[in-house]
Amino acid sequence: MTLVLTLTVLILVAISIWQITKIFELSQGNKENTQVATDSDNNYNGKLMFAFLLFIYGLTLFSFWAWGDVLLPEAASEHGTDYDNLMWISFAIIFFVQTITQALLHYFAYKYRGEKGKKALFYADNDRLEAIWTIIPVITLSGLILYGLYTWTDIMSPSENEEALVVELYAQQFNWKARYAGTDGVLGDANVRFLQDFDGKNLVGIDATDPNGLDDVVVQELHLPVGREVVFKMRSQDVLHSAYMPFFRAQMNCVPGMITEFAFTPVTTTAEMRLSPEIQTKVRKINKIRNEKSQELIANGDEALEPYEFDYLLLCNKICGASHYNMQMKIVVETPEEFEKWMAQQQTFAQSIQ
Amino acid sequence: MSTAAAHAHEEDHGHHHKETFMTKYVFSQDHKMISKQYLITGLFMGIIGIAMSLLFRLQLAWPEQPFGVFEVLLGKWAPDGVMDPNVYLALVTIHGTIMVFFVLTAGLSGTFSNLLIPLQIGARDMASGLLNMISFWLFFLSSVIMVISLFVEAGPAAAGWTVYPPLSALPQAQPGSGLGMTLWLVSMAIFIASSLLGSLNYIVTVLNLRTKGMTMTRLPLTIWAFFVTAIIGVVSFPVLLSAALLLIMDRSFGTSFFLSDIFIQGEVLHYQGGSPVLYEHLFWFLGHPEVYIVLLPALGITSEIIATHARKPIFGYRAMIASILAIAFLSTIVWGHHMFISGMNPFLGSVFTFTTLLIAIPSAVKAFNYITTLWKGNLQLNPAMLFSIGLVSTFISGGLTGIILGDSTLDINVHDTYFVVAHFHLVMGISALYGLFAGVYHWFPKMFGRMMNKNLGYIHFWVTAVAAYGVFFPMHFIGMAGLPRRYYTNTAFPYFDDLADINVVITVFALIAGAAQLVFLYNFIHSMFYGKPTKQNPWRSNTLEWTAPIEHMHGNWPGAIPHVHRWAYDYSKPGHDEDFVPQHIPLKKGEEELQH
Numbered sequence: 001m002t003l004v005l006t007l008t009v010l011i012l013v014a015i016s017i018w019q020i021t022k023i024f025e026l027s028q029g030n031k032e033n034t035q036v037a038t039d040s041d042n043n044y045n046g047k048l049m050f051a052f053l054l055f056i057y058g059l060t061l062f063s064f065w066a067w068g069d070v071l072l073p074e075a076a077s078e079h080g081t082d083y084d085n086l087m088w089i090s091f092a093i094i095f096f097v098q099t100i101t102q103a104l105l106h107y108f109a110y111k112y113r114g115e116k117g118k119k120a121l122f123y124a125d126n127d128r129l130e131a132i133w134t135i136i137p138v139i140t141l142s143g144l145i146l147y148g149l150y151t152w153t154d155i156m157s158p159s160e161n162e163e164a165l166v167v168e169l170y171a172q173q174f175n176w177k178a179r180y181a182g183t184d185g186v187l188g189d190a191n192v193r194f195l196q197d198f199d200g201k202n203l204v205g206i207d208a209t210d211p212n213g214l215d216d217v218v219v220q221e222l223h224l225p226v227g228r229e230v231v232f233k234m235r236s237q238d239v240l241h242s243a244y245m246p247f248f249r250a251q252m253n254c255v256p257g258m259i260t261e262f263a264f265t266p267v268t269t270t271a272e273m274r275l276s277p278e279i280q281t282k283v284r285k286i287n288k289i290r291n292e293k294s295q296e297l298i299a300n301g302d303e304a305l306e307p308y309e310f311d312y313l314l315l316c317n318k319i320c321g322a323s324h325y326n327m328q329m330k331i332v333v334e335t336p337e338e339f340e341k342w343m344a345q346q347q348t349f350a351q352s353i354q
Numbered sequence: 355m356s357t358a359a360a361h362a363h364e365e366d367h368g369h370h371h372k373e374t375f376m377t378k379y380v381f382s383q384d385h386k387m388i389s390k391q392y393l394i395t396g397l398f399m400g401i402i403g404i405a406m407s408l409l410f411r412l413q414l415a416w417p418e419q420p421f422g423v424f425e426v427l428l429g430k431w432a433p434d435g436v437m438d439p440n441v442y443l444a445l446v447t448i449h450g451t452i453m454v455f456f457v458l459t460a461g462l463s464g465t466f467s468n469l470l471i472p473l474q475i476g477a478r479d480m481a482s483g484l485l486n487m488i489s490f491w492l493f494f495l496s497s498v499i500m501v502i503s504l505f506v507e508a509g510p511a512a513a514g515w516t517v518y519p520p521l522s523a524l525p526q527a528q529p530g531s532g533l534g535m536t537l538w539l540v541s542m543a544i545f546i547a548s549s550l551l552g553s554l555n556y557i558v559t560v561l562n563l564r565t566k567g568m569t570m571t572r573l574p575l576t577i578w579a580f581f582v583t584a585i586i587g588v589v590s591f592p593v594l595l596s597a598a599l600l601l602i603m604d605r606s607f608g609t610s611f612f613l614s615d616i617f618i619q620g621e622v623l624h625y626q627g628g629s630p631v632l633y634e635h636l637f638w639f640l641g642h643p644e645v646y647i648v649l650l651p652a653l654g655i656t657s658e659i660i661a662t663h664a665r666k667p668i669f670g671y672r673a674m675i676a677s678i679l680a681i682a683f684l685s686t687i688v689w690g691h692h693m694f695i696s697g698m699n700p701f702l703g704s705v706f707t708f709t710t711l712l713i714a715i716p717s718a719v720k721a722f723n724y725i726t727t728l729w730k731g732n733l734q735l736n737p738a739m740l741f742s743i744g745l746v747s748t749f750i751s752g753g754l755t756g757i758i759l760g761d762s763t764l765d766i767n768v769h770d771t772y773f774v775v776a777h778f779h780l781v782m783g784i785s786a787l788y789g790l791f792a793g794v795y796h797w798f799p800k801m802f803g804r805m806m807n808k809n810l811g812y813i814h815f816w817v818t819a820v821a822a823y824g825v826f827f828p829m830h831f832i833g834m835a836g837l838p839r840r841y842y843t844n845t846a847f848p849y850f851d852d853l854a855d856i857n858v859v860i861t862v863f864a865l866i867a868g869a870a871q872l873v874f875l876y877n878f879i880h881s882m883f884y885g886k887p888t889k890q891n892p893w894r895s896n897t898l899e900w901t902a903p904i905e906h907m908h909g910n911w912p913g914a915i916p917h918v919h920r921w922a923y924d925y926s927k928p929g930h931d932e933d934f935v936p937q938h939i940p941l942k943k944g945e946e947e948l949q950h
Binding site for chain 1: 439440443513514518519520521524527528613614615616617618620622627628629630631664665666667668669670671672673695696697700703704707708711712714715718719721722723724725726728729730731732733734735736739740743746747750751754755757758761762763764766767769770771805806807808809812813816817819820823824827828831832834835836838840841842843844846847848849851852853854855856862863866885886889892893923925926927928933
């Protein structure tokens with residue numbers, strides 16, 4: 001990486017030096033310099049335009065080669081597969097259009113660089129051409145819009161599912177909590193007014209007079225059973241937050257004063273994900289980086305970094321204050337049996353306020 | 355349409371009265387001086403805005419490392435030279451505010467609308483010189499207040515440039531939401547007043563003061579762009595003003611427009627029944643058109659420059675006007691695409707996806723028309739032309755990723771990530787900046803009577819062009835990796851450890867890009883005093899501003915205002931010896947005004 005950087009800087013420095021010598025050349029010539037481009041300016045800037053096209057292509061290829069592995073792994077939710085398909089189709093179209101249009105733009109800039117005595121073609125209009133490049137985007141975009149809207153409706157209006165697990169995500173500066181509905185499957189009423197009840201033990205402000213709330217379970221780590229739809233109800237107690245779960249292609253803002261919703265079905269457990277070759281390569285790479293950093297830290301007399309192990313994440317993705325960058329919660333996707341076992345160990349609201 | 359009599363009347367008092375230093379350089383009512391004032395204030399704000407971005411890029415590439423420059427510039431906000439997270443957010447916020455409003459709205463549109471509207475339509479000045487002067491001084495005042503807010507004890511506003519409540523409304527939520535936020539809101543309210551006065555003036559001037567023969571369909575595309583931009587501004591800025599006023603009410607007078615059910619710092623607040631989503635609607639009702647308020651003038655400038663320097667008529671003049679109008683109309687009904695996951699009804703998301711993706715159509719028409727204008731041209735690759743071609747390139751690269759963000763489904767996972775940052779910086783930030791630079795290089799002779807140094811211009815362009823892609827192309831990858839924007843550092847997540855390299859690359863390119871702007875500044879200031887004196891019409895352009903004398907004068911033309919006989923794009927027209935035929939040259943016998 002350092003090598004690439006050094007090379008880039010060197011190339012840029014070289015270009016600057018070349019340009020500066022150019023200035024000298026021109027300032028020493030006898031010709032009057034009007035600061036308007038001459039044939040020689042047109043010539044070398046035209047060629048640079050062509051070189052710039054190669055630079056854009058090169059940068060694209062280089063980025064994919066060097067950083068293609070930082071992209072998110074395959075989606076771990078049911079709708080995530082549709083999401084990824086739509087994403088790759090859109091990208092294919094984008095790359096196609098980008099490649100062609102940048103080529104035309106820069107090639108024309110090179111090919112038609114000006115010369116004294118040449119005359120441009122007086123070409124002001126062509127209805128047919130313009131119709132073509134209006135209609136082609138119309139058709140392409142119609143396709144994308146239809147596909148997009150179909151997927152959107154699918155994701156955002158989940159069918160009434162009695163079996164779904166209802167979980168409340170509760171956001172505050174700067175941490176997350178999750179509340180499960182308990183055995184009755186209904187979340188108890190809640191409001192920030194109740195937060196100070198029970199000496200602050202009422203972590204998400206459950207209304208203790210609502211019987212539905214007594215068996216609710218409030219936790220700091222989100223556990224989800226694989227293969228079962230989860231309906232998230234989101235709340236925030238102070239400012240806007242956004243519950244962002246990139247591995248599941250899921251996100252929804254948490255808004256004080258209202259409850260927002262998002263639903264998805266996780267399809268890969270944490271354990272399975274850790275075994276996937278994609279994640280294993282990534283974890284190895286990250287640990288290599290962390291190892292190198294640790295050596296430096298040890299040399300300075302500091303503690304080494306913990307080795308990294310893959311976990312699903314919930315991040316805050318709406319600016320919420322100083323520690324916005326560190327507002328996170330671990331998500332564990334596990335088999336239904338493991339999930340039930342874990343749930344049985346948790347305290348209910350009734351237990352926690354005693 | 356103004357009459358000859360009105361012109362004669364203006365000429366009487368136009369250029370014979372005595373001027374003092376104050377009326378000529380400070381409280382000037384002359385549009386050319388006001389334009390220069392806008393440009394110089396805008397550039398000054400631009401230096402602050404860009405410098406801030408370099409500071410937070412250093413923090414992102416080498417998180418929590420001490421830097422001497424932080425100690426010098428940030429003082430107690432960077433204990434031991436390490437940037438504080440609150441300051442990071444403040445820098446990001448003020449960078450955004452300054453670049454979007456102060457540089458790319460006032461600095462770009464204010465400068466060139468003022469300079470070009472009267473000169474290109476053939477008017478003595480703006481419809482109201484007084485309002486024009488007030489507009490500038492309100493802008494100046496709002497700039498001063500914004501700069502003062504940087505020196506507030508607890509720091510300037512830090513809630514992001516969109517200043518969503520409750521974060522921006524509650525001083526308990528972050529230090530920047532105290533006095534800094536109040537000053538931010540006051541500054542913006544004044545800015546909006548300035549912008550409205552300016553816009554009204556532009557609209558009235560274009561509609562009423564065109565010279566004889568300058569029909570709407572003979573207007574240069576610059577004027578069309580400024581005209582439509584002013585209309586969008588008048589339609590949408592008042593809504594932001596209302597949002598700002600309601601936010602001030604919530605902050606200072608205990609109302610609950612945007613706030614409800616809040617518990618913060620161990621205390622339940624009294625607010626009931628308001629909704630932050632309402633603020634988001636109001637903000638983006640301006641916020642999205644604002645993108646086009648920034649971009650359309652840049653596109654107008656590009657249209658004019660590409661045609662002039664390609665020595666070819668702009669391809670599809672009527673289609674260009676139609677696409678400006680279509681973009682303007684659509685821009686007011688797409689704001690919801692910033693709010694797909696705000697909690698608003700998903701059905702609205704569908705509607706906004708539809709309208710948003712429609713904008714791609716006029717945008718594509720514009721891009722293809724620019725490319726066709728280059729085809730078989732005789733391209734004079736002056737710095738202005740390079741920046742215009744550069745604009746088309748970044749407009750395409752940045753615009754295409756809009757297809758992803760405008761699609762509600764795909765937005766779910768890239769919303770508010772670095773993918774968004776990369777997208778809007780390319781499509782509106784860099785493109786509009788290129789438009790600003792192109793305009794400065796092209797009209798510098800008109801503004802200051804001297805030429806800028808072209809070789810320094812070439813260095814400026816090529817280094818900036820390479821570095822801009824170097825900054826923003828890799829940024830897409832960080833976003834696709836799932837990293838949210840406005841993170842002080844990503845070291846809190848080991849999962850993102852492999853992004854460190856990319857962050858270093860981006861910062862190095864950002865520093866190079868920053869350095870390249872110094873070349874521009876040097877060139878700008880040096881040429882103002884020592885540049886080569888310009889010829890009457892250095893770029894051999896068709897538009898009317900080049901018929902006005904080089905030495906500025908009140909009323910723009912010493913004698914009668916030239917009449918217009920043709921559109922602005924008769925370049926390389928067959929049957930003429932020269933490769934340009936200015937608008938005030940009558941049609942030859944038998945010559946057809948073919949075009950549009």
